[in-house]
Amino acid sequence: MLFFRIKCVWILNDLKDTILSFISINNVDIDFGLQFFKEESFKKGTFLLKPNEYIDTFYFISNGCVSYYTIEDGKTQVMELFTEGYFFTDLYAYIEEIPSNAYLEVLEDLKVYAISKEDQQKIFDYSHEFERFGRLSMQRAFVNNFRRINELRSLSNQERYLQLLEKRPDLFQRVPQYLIASYLGLTPVGLSKIRKRLSQV
């Protein structure tokens, strides 16, 4: 049993570190929580979610990349690009328990730790600290969503591009340009123009 716990914690080390960056919690309690996360792998091109499906799973990415997008009037609208260290789900559909209108598509072979809503509730019931982790994660989700909407409204195209380049330079190597463009609220041509203009400066 001790061996199992050590093994379990070792495997989930990146997830554990991320949780510990939000809260202080003792080893026994965090190991109680970690046991509910199941390691899963998905191949590039797989969909974790499509429109009209329900989702009751939260994922933590250990390796890989996932695109969260909708298609409206034939146009792809990328809402988020999730990479290592991100917790993700279709949070709106997950909370409201309604069918999603979005896609979660695996852009790179993916290793995740997945937890069901039922098991998440067990962790929240078990520990005040995990409940706090839930509160702070939800707070983070609110802030990210609010900031993203504000930036799309208030920053120029070029400012948004430069900001993404600074904060998440890896995305430009990993994700097709048309998805980066959509995430920035641009057309692929618009993105090309900005890159060309900046390369000439």
Next chain:
Amino acid sequence: MLFFRIKCVWILNDLKDTILSFISINNVDIDFGLQFFKEESFKKGTFLLKPNEYIDTFYFISNGCVSYYTIEDGKTQVMELFTEGYFFTDLYAYIEEIPSNAYLEVLEDLKVYAISKEDQQKIFDYSHEFERFGRLSMQRAFVNNFRRINELRSLSNQERYLQLLEKRPDLFQRVPQYLIASYLGLTPVGLSKIRKRLSQV
């Protein structure tokens, strides 16, 4: 002391009921929490917040109405209209502890229960159940923000108008039309046209 507690709970009854609609918590614990809320009154026309100011208070509205808006390029953009039963603050500035870029303006004489960030933390530390309340409130804030953005994008002007009329008919009596229009993402003229068209059906 007993008298004080009964008095306190009686005054804060609407706040207590709202908290109890989120969580199950015993009377001793909820009274511990309620003691940190201070009753405050503000006259119509007062500002609880202006751009470049910090905010470290959360409010619960017992009576009255508050407009939460920004002014961009001289144009008022109403993000939310808060009325009885709402918890509110400028949540983004509050969480991030940065200066706000928004206004919180009292549209109707206001009675609120206010709690400082420091006191809120005391409540979260004291009780697992209050921590859960915090998580669920934050979840609600995420959902409301996400839904609002989606509705502004995906519903027609008329659909948004009819939805607001159904969900919050009182707003149309209480709030100036140009603020309602802004909240709906319309010009005042656009709002008039929709009302006129519908009144002729």
